[in-house]
Amino acid sequence: MAGSRRTWGRTAARGAFLCALILGLASPVLAQDAPPPWPEELCAVDGELDNPYAEKTLVCVPDPEDWNGTLVVYAHGYVAPQKPLALPAEELGRVTEPGEPTLVEMLLDWGFAFATTSYSKNGYAVEQADADLDALVDAFVEGYGPLPVQVLLVGASEGGLITVRQIEQDGERYQGGLALCGPVAGMPYQIKYLGDFRAVFDYFFPEVFDFGTVDGPTFSSHDAALDAWSTYTPTISSAILEQPFRTNQLFRVTRAARAWSDPQGTAVETTLDVLFYNFFGMRDAIETTGGVPYDNRDTWYWSSFNDWRLNRNIEQVLGDDEAIRYTEDFYEPTGEVSRPLITLHTTHDPAVPYRHELTYAHRVRRSGSDDHVTQIPVLRYGHCEFSTMEVLGAFGVLVHKTGGPSVPALEEYRLTLPQ
Numbered sequence: 001m002a003g004s005r006r007t008w009g010r011t012a013a014r015g016a017f018l019c020a021l022i023l024g025l026a027s028p029v030l031a032q033d034a035p036p037p038w039p040e041e042l043c044a045v046d047g048e049l050d051n052p053y054a055e056k057t058l059v060c061v062p063d064p065e066d067w068n069g070t071l072v073v074y075a076h077g078y079v080a081p082q083k084p085l086a087l088p089a090e091e092l093g094r095v096t097e098p099g100e101p102t103l104v105e106m107l108l109d110w111g112f113a114f115a116t117t118s119y120s121k122n123g124y125a126v127e128q129a130d131a132d133l134d135a136l137v138d139a140f141v142e143g144y145g146p147l148p149v150q151v152l153l154v155g156a157s158e159g160g161l162i163t164v165r166q167i168e169q170d171g172e173r174y175q176g177g178l179a180l181c182g183p184v185a186g187m188p189y190q191i192k193y194l195g196d197f198r199a200v201f202d203y204f205f206p207e208v209f210d211f212g213t214v215d216g217p218t219f220s221s222h223d224a225a226l227d228a229w230s231t232y233t234p235t236i237s238s239a240i241l242e243q244p245f246r247t248n249q250l251f252r253v254t255r256a257a258r259a260w261s262d263p264q265g266t267a268v269e270t271t272l273d274v275l276f277y278n279f280f281g282m283r284d285a286i287e288t289t290g291g292v293p294y295d296n297r298d299t300w301y302w303s304s305f306n307d308w309r310l311n312r313n314i315e316q317v318l319g320d321d322e323a324i325r326y327t328e329d330f331y332e333p334t335g336e337v338s339r340p341l342i343t344l345h346t347t348h349d350p351a352v353p354y355r356h357e358l359t360y361a362h363r364v365r366r367s368g369s370d371d372h373v374t375q376i377p378v379l380r381y382g383h384c385e386f387s388t389m390e391v392l393g394a395f396g397v398l399v400h401k402t403g404g405p406s407v408p409a410l411e412e413y414r415l416t417l418p419q
Helices: 103-109 126-143 158-169 187-204 222-242 244-254 263-289 307-313 321-331 355-367 388-401 408-415
Strands: 043-046 057-060 070-075 113-117 150-156 176-180 341-348 373-381
Touching: 057 103, 057 126, 070 126, 070 158, 103 113, 113 126, 126 158, 126 321, 150 158, 150 388, 158 176, 158 341, 176 388, 187 244, 187 263, 187 307, 187 321, 187 355, 222 244, 222 263, 244 263, 263 321, 341 355, 341 388, 355 373, 373 388, 388 408
Parallel strands: 070 113, 070 150, 150 176, 176 341, 341 373
Antiparallel strands: 043 057, 057 113
């Protein structure tokens, strides 16, 4: 590649309500004979279910006398591009203990209608997801009886970014949004974080990867990609644990998150998380944007023990202007919000840094939209590591701020959050 010296390429009383509301690339797959995490008598699945390239949709509606008039639309997180298109059953099916209700069951029990989609594309899919979610809402309005009083959009991780952009751009269709652990400053910011981490990692640990990020391998299937990734994970873990001097510099330079209670173990976790997205996603990012959407030639890396040597020898990547402009056009929020928007984010998120929230807060203030945006930090390490109270509390804040239906359970959860 031109310009590079080295191409790099329901109500649970306790427990955590972990990422139904989470991006789940490495999450366990539901057993093939497991029942779907939604009540089939109240839900309709549409799409060519046997076609791995066809979009699938799910619409769930409570009994007419129970519906409170609100539709909740769910935007799922990033899915590796090698995987077939599928409904986010893994996310929606996650519960803390066997027998606990799922997200969809809770919402239907409280009188909400629910809808979600696989999107028409995996990987970097914000542009496609915007259109797919709009079409899903239109289909609900046309096919499921009375018009909803309001539509609320909830999204996690990449779905959080999608939620923010939709609330900014289409306040007529969506009356409020909840973005969980999302890259709310936009994908240009996120791609820069992922790219910089890989470039700095390769500088300190040049023996790990035998290919670069930009010109890395392509895979015929998700299984093939996982097999390839599994050959690198032991080497990455060993490098981080056995060379603490280099590891500390990697984290000082990149400002990636670690937990003070377990700096070594979470250093491995963070490194694997970030490099996983790079390994699986960079080729998709290039194909989606039409070029290399990352450039570090004007970046000065600092906080190593020899910044001059680092900046002299780190790989310099020449990005493509059109690709970078594409990410700015389709993947970057503006902060101009006219509807209630709630964000929930852990302060030590290794995959989507909390700095996204700070950058977005600046844009919101600059646009004069402060009254519409509520940002809720959670002092914890991990990507989307939220408790039941935190997630449902944040959703309760959204319902409250949009003047939505009165749900006593949600109000109780809302009041558990700092006011």
